[in-house]
Amino acid sequence: MRILWLCNIMLPAIGEALGLPYSNREGWLTGIYERICKEKGKGIDIKNGASTDGCSVSDGVRGNKRIELGICFPIEEMLFHSLGMKTGGRFRIGEAGVVCYALEENLAAPEIYDNRIEGRIKDILEDFKPDIVHIFGTEFPHTLAMVRAFGRPERTLVGIQGLCSACADAYMADLPERVIQRKTFRDWLKKDSIPQQKEKFRIRGEREKEALKGVRHITGRTEFDRRETGKINSEANYHFMNETMRSPFYSGRWKAEQCRPYSIFLSQGDYPLKGFHYVLRAMPEILARYPKACVYVAGNNIIAHKSVKDKIKISSYGKYLLELIKKYGLEKHVKILGRLSADEMKKQFLKSSLYVCPSSLENSPNSVGEAMLLGVPVAAADTGGIPSMITDGKEGLLYPPGNVKKLAECIMRTWEEQEETLKRAEAARARALQTHDGNRNYERLLGIYEEILQ
16 A cells, blocks of 8 residues: 655654754654564665664565555755755655655744645655555644645545644643733744734644544544544544654663652743743742752753843743743753753653653643653643543642642652652553554554555
């Protein structure tokens, strides 16, 4: 069967083959990709054809009689032309490798729909002639463009990551009105104030709904996304399928004696929905009992303010975070780590005393899955699809979203209930190993493809 993937990013394997920078933002895609590549024996290195013990594009597809895979991904205009590609450019990432298509798109403005994308996608479809189109995510214009261009709802599968329409409703995350209405120079210049950010999610959510109404197959993994997509398209077939995480997280194990005491880890915190401000507001109560507690946050540093350039770039949300840090005297208790690779994320997980997911809304955050795989204690907001991943008191601790006092209590309970914390972490690891089992998830994916073809 000829399967065309439409991804939101350039996969790391493609970036490595082309010598281009790439993102690990959706590293779980690599998990599925690697399973396809490993279907038949050892791989062949995508750069030089040498035999390896890992997976590869070339041998995986050449030897795999069940799937012939094509990958379509968006790329910014400047980079697209620097590679010397034509619109709908077709290339392979190794001898006899997977067919790849770079799709020119303005990724900086996903709220803007460019009709030209449909024409570019039609060229790709004509070239690859897929039996099934599998779209990963709904948050970019290329999703709706693919649904329209392909025009075969019975052969189109959309995988739910998050839901923009639901995110728009939860976006403000209990921010003070003055913070919501404030515009910094950066917000004014980029037309990106907090209300404007919410509006962009709303616009994307409307296109998301149109795309979901135009397909007959949806994959999801939580009761939340099953319920929400059912409201949008009750006639679509909902196929339950868990995700395979990035390979580094299947080895290694958290140990209490090897972590940094009273260290709290967040995987990101650069926009309100992710709830970094909730943790800062919880810190005074935590520090009253644990004065050495410290928050470590991966991702973009939106609170940098030392240089003039930093101050010009700061957003209203970043300014609010700085206000909280100053108000509660947290300057020595907050560390921004910047963007981390998968291996760097793993190291940070293992040396943290717990992982916290304080978002106002999530579907099934992969950071929670990765923490669980490593056996890292988890505290998370009881929101969206998180209850489908964690049973409160069994694999982690859940608290009402936005409830700062309960958040602080969960963090302190993790440190105080040492024996119970170890039991919950072990139970979380056992559950995650089942949920994110690569072989099982791969076979499930093949089963969904076969069901669609039938």
